[in-house]
Amino acid sequence: MKYAIAFAAMLASTSASAAVISSSVGGVPVGANVYESFDAIGPGGTTASGITVSFSGTDAGTASLPNVSGKYAAPFVSGGNGTPFGNAQADGKDVTQYLTTGIGRVTLELGDNHQYFGILWGSVDAYNTLAFYAGDMLLFTYSGSDVAAVANGDQGAAGTYYVNINSDTAFNKVVASSSGYSFEFDNVALAYKPITDVPEPGALALFGLGAIGLAAARRRKA
Template sequence: MSLRHLLLSGFAALTLGAATAEASPLSIVSSVGGAPTGAVRENFDDLALGNTSGQTTATGITVQIGGDAAIVQGSVGGRYAAPSLSGGNGAGFGPGGTAQGDGANGTAYLTTGSTGTDSGSAITLLLPSAMQYFGLLWGSVDGYNTLSFFKGNSLVGAVTGGDVAPLPNGDQGPQGTRYVNITSSTAFDRVVATSSSYAFEFDNVAFNLNPVGVPEPGTLALVAAGLLGLGAARRARRAQRPAA
C-alpha cells in the first residue's frame, strides 16, 4: 500500500471514529482524582438530612428526592455506604474551599435508594442553568447505578457504573469510589441518579457552563497535516523535474 493510500485510510478511519463518537454527546473521565479547576463545587453539607424534597443549595442546585432516596450521613449496612475520599477526591469540597481529609466521607451525601424496592426512588438535581460539564464523587460503584442527563424532557445521555469502573462491584474502599468527570456536546439542565438495587451514593458535585478537559483530536490533526505535507512534497518534485 502506498503512503498516500495509508494516510487516506488512516484519515478515513479516524473520521469514521469521530463521527461514531459524536453519536453519544457524553465524554467520561473516571479516576481517583477530583474535580478540575474552574468548576463550581457543591458538597450538600448545608442541606437537612432526611427525605425533604425541594431544598436548594447555595450554588443554585435544587435537590428533588423520590421514594426511599435521602440525604444521609454515615453508613447503614445493606442500604448505603459513605463514599471513600482519597487521592484528591475531596480537594475544594471542605469548609471554605479547603480539602476534605482522606477516609470515609463524614459529611452529608446523597443516596438514591432502590427502584427495586420503591419504583419512585431517585435523586434529581435541577441545575441553575444549562451546563456542559458535571462531576461527582461516586461511591462504591455498582453496575446497576445509572446517571441520566436531560435538557427539559429530552434525554441527552446516560452513564452507568459499568462505564466508570472496570469492576463495578460495590467496593466500599478507596478503589471503589471514583471521581467522575462528564462533559457533553449537548447542554443539560437536569441530572437524575437511580439504582435498581441499594444503592447509588454520591457527593461533591461540580458543574460548569462549558465543557472541561475535553481532549483535542490531535491524532486526526496529525494525519491531516501528513496529507498536506505529502501533497506539498509531490508538487515540489514536479517543479524540479526537467522538461522532456
C-alpha cells in the first residue's frame, strides 16, 4: 500500500505547476539560449527561432511605429537589454518591430518545451495577461499587477519591464492577451529543458515484478 501512496504522490506532484517571476526596468534575460526579436515573421507566422505567431481580436498584430494614440506604444529598450536580440540602440523607444495584442491576443506556439520565458513588456497594465500552456492545458497565468507594483500603463521608460519567468513544469505555448488597449511586447527569450517522462502505472508495476523476481533468483543462488 505504501508504494501505491508514494506513486500517487509522485503523480500529484507532476500535475501541479509553479513558477517564479521577477521583473525590473532595464532587466535582462537570465539563462536563455533562444532570443527572438520578431523583426522577421515568415510564411505561416513562423520566426527564425521556430516560434509560430498568430493574432486574434481587434488590432492585434505587429507594430513598428513608436505609438498610435489610444491604441499602442512601443516598449522601451534600456540598460542595453536589446543587445542579445540584435538591437543595440541607445536607450529609448523600441525602433524595431514589436507585437501588440490590441484588444485581443497574441499566441506564441513555441515549437518545443521550455521552462524559462523572458519578455520585454511595455506600458504594463493590470488588465494585461500572460497565460502558459502545455498543449491545451493551462498551467498558470500572470497579470500586469504581478509585474509592476503600479500597473497603470506608463508609456515612459519606467513603465517597461524585462520579466523573467521560471517554471517547474515545461510549457510549449504562451498567450498574451488584454481586455483593453493594449499589451505591447518584444524580445522574448527562452531556455529549453527536456521533460523527464513519468512511467505509466502498468510499466512501473512490471518493473516492480521484475525486480522482485530478480531478487528471488539471487536468493535461490545464494
